[in-house]
Amino acid sequence: MKRYAQLAATLGERIEQGLYRPGDRLPSVRALSEEHGVSISTVQQAYRVLEDDGLVEPRPKSGYFVPERRELPPMPAMTRPAQRPVDVSQWDQVLEQVRRAPGGDFVQLGRGTPDIASPSLKPLQRAMVHAARRTDLQSLGYEGIQGSLPLREQIARLMLDSGCQVPPSEIVITTGCQEALAITLRAICEPGDIIAIDSPSFHGAMQALKAYGLKALEIPTDPTNGISLEALELAMEQWPVKLILLTPNCNNPLGYIMPDARKRALLTLAARYDVPILEDDVYGELAYAFPRPRSIKSFDTDDRVLLASSFSKTVAPGLRTGWVVPGRYLDRILHFKYIASGTCAPQPQMALAEFVGGGHYEPHIRRMRAQYQRHRDLMTEWVGRYFPEGARVTRPRGGFMLWVEFDPQFDSVRLNQELRRDNVQVAAGNIFSASGKYRNCIRMNYSNRDLPLIEAAVRKVGACAGRLTAELREQQAEPLPA
């Protein structure tokens, strides 16, 4: 890298990291030349690069400044899915996303991988080594079907933070949250049953509906407050809903946290129709505000809520360790757990029990929350900078996913196809709908600690989206063929 480019990168990084705030005056050309031992013209060249990138603005006779932050892009509106039960589709798109093995130069913004390169995970790697080396060889044998008791004890302790008092004997360890969702759906529902879900909603849960022959009833959802209780009530009046499935905290993909009052109101509604709730809390620990939000389960007084979660987003997905608190369905859940994949692998359970029990979880999660919040701000800014005008962006309150909405005719599937050339992938919005809605939306992951890498990727996505949007607007401007 040339010296001016190097200097530009260093300065750019300081700005990104917030060392210089919007409106701040940046160091003079002379000061930088002295500090870095480079010529005046090298500094000037570096500032020109930053100017081109929109990161600094020159003011005549005053020097260089960090531009005032542009207004945040607008939020998407309340969603409007088809309000009737439908069969789930979109498997091909999901497969495309999960088929590719990791590695190579490919930048995957489409999957829900957290930052696994954080130094705060070093104790986890040590714990995995300890578990592998145990002379009692328990990491090689079969665990009990309910999972490791020491780990369930740690999970019970962690769940106190969400307001839940659950004894370890009521927790069942699963192969990630996906297995928890899948076996719970099987334990409660019969083929043909109707499941009310927030919309957009996690594709893994929806594909499980598809696999089991269940029907999805997508409920309008607000990007700030979550599922519309009014719409849900109307739907429940009209349809025999068997189960309500939702992610109220740090929602995937919208990032909202459902207010506590609405959580309570939802419980009241569910009680009125005597319908159980399956609460996916997999991102709940990653709320940016402290303390973490309460789970719906924590307000549950009549054993109506089944809670599913995992360490896949908070610690590492490769451990494939999740859990479910099945309440009155414990016996059925154990049966479905047994037939789904038998007992869970002991080694990750031992490693997690050591990691959490050794006090390494809390500092790690604090660090991740702060990092993801910082990244949210950055990615929001990049979207504002690089994406075509009119794009709407969520304002996540936790997790590490941004949801972007384009013009109604925008085709995110085509966007992903075009992005192959750029070695970048995003999640196409239609996989978050049972019926393929949200094709004009995308979800992007901002967990990665390599900021220049993801900024470059977002820039490519923005450029490509810009081309597609321009094409679209041109078509719309064209007169209809005679």
Add this chain to the structure above:
Amino acid sequence: MKRYAQLAATLGERIEQGLYRPGDRLPSVRALSEEHGVSISTVQQAYRVLEDDGLVEPRPKSGYFVPERRELPPMPAMTRPAQRPVDVSQWDQVLEQVRRAPGGDFVQLGRGTPDIASPSLKPLQRAMVHAARRTDLQSLGYEGIQGSLPLREQIARLMLDSGCQVPPSEIVITTGCQEALAITLRAICEPGDIIAIDSPSFHGAMQALKAYGLKALEIPTDPTNGISLEALELAMEQWPVKLILLTPNCNNPLGYIMPDARKRALLTLAARYDVPILEDDVYGELAYAFPRPRSIKSFDTDDRVLLASSFSKTVAPGLRTGWVVPGRYLDRILHFKYIASGTCAPQPQMALAEFVGGGHYEPHIRRMRAQYQRHRDLMTEWVGRYFPEGARVTRPRGGFMLWVEFDPQFDSVRLNQELRRDNVQVAAGNIFSASGKYRNCIRMNYSNRDLPLIEAAVRKVGACAGRLTAELREQQAEPLPA
């Protein structure tokens, strides 16, 4: 331990290990006294202990001899299950078996755990440590949905030994063989479908039938040759069989290997009715004879056989790493794999690829085959020695499970209850039948390298079974109440 007891243990071990064969004369009292530096009376006391245990017999004026091997206990006859489709029951018994976590003084003869304490697994533990320590952190992230390519390459190579040429692109890694069976059943069948199975049959597969609302059609099975093709043909004439599910090699629980001619005949029969076959090969690599038996899949010319297997019995169950070769069902299998538990944990896949690719698998499996064959002979002998008269025993040709059949009225569920006091558990036979047949049978695991431990356990099982049998015969001898 007293000196005479120590000496008795040493001699007993040598006899068990076959250093002295049946009919051999054992060293004289004087020779042993000199060899071990103990008194004549200590040696005499040691021989008395061995005599009590039935391990040596004194012959007047000639010294001590290893007794001629008693005739092997008789084999069970062809099984006679109810030949109509039934709903699967017996979940409570299965749960009892899989609920308990490992550890403590408890001797578990009921579960299918292989010998995980073999020194030939040391390289596996090292490989697990390497995978955990990888600086690219791939053990913490998501794999592709089909599983690790390097591992699939190794599996494709191993499958050549069973006569199968399958490219890595047609293998899907699963969370143990259980997940492979469960997702395959789901991919092929609809609730209400009838599945023909060998009988007795693996409880995990049968419980999956139960969970998915499928009906089991149990086919009479011969403890030497496997499923009766004649009975299967009759059943297929009579019922709309959707799938044939069986374990032809080193069958669990009977231990037979189906002859190749019968494997071919089965394929012809399946082709005539155009029914797919799900072949469980999880014990196939553990055949005592070399080379290992061919799989049915290896004779399959019209893509009719789906093969499921895992490393759980050959290497270590705690890795939870299995696979399925789904043939024409690949797309559906990927969908069901995704919704069942998402992608598989990367670390065990890396460790296994290193273990197998590094040439450690073959010597390990050779060693295990020899060990399990030796243990089969020992456990058969112990059953002959400690079990009540009339017990029938299988003659497994691979794997590490012995199946014992008692009097028709014998209750193995009660046996297991009584054995709790002895801290021993066996597998009650009724969990191997959809309708709870074989309650007069048990399955015992002989993989454990701690021979005195399992001999003591078998002795306890035999004593308890003897009491129950005596009670039974007394009842039968009693005149009917007036």
